[in-house]
Amino acid sequence: MALWWTLPVGADLHYEPKMDGHRLVMWRTAQTVRLQTRSGRDVTPQWLDLALAGMQLPRA
Numbered sequence: 001m002a003l004w005w006t007l008p009v010g011a012d013l014h015y016e017p018k019m020d021g022h023r024l025v026m027w028r029t030a031q032t033v034r035l036q037t038r039s040g041r042d043v044t045p046q047w048l049d050l051a052l053a054g055m056q057l058p059r060a
Contacts, residue, residue, distance in 0.1 A: 030059045
């Protein structure tokens with residue numbers, strides 16, 4: 001399947017294209033992870049499994 005978009009490239013970028021479902025941004029700092037919707041709503045408590053997995057990502 002051919003992709004019709006160009007994905008950004010960078011050493012500090014980690015992402016997965018959204019094909020269906022929820023759209024979130026994960027903010028990883030030295031101490032925490034925060035999951036945020038496009039509207040800016042914090043949904044970290046609803047997606048704790050993703051937040052815990054995010055703690056394994058490289059620190060900012």
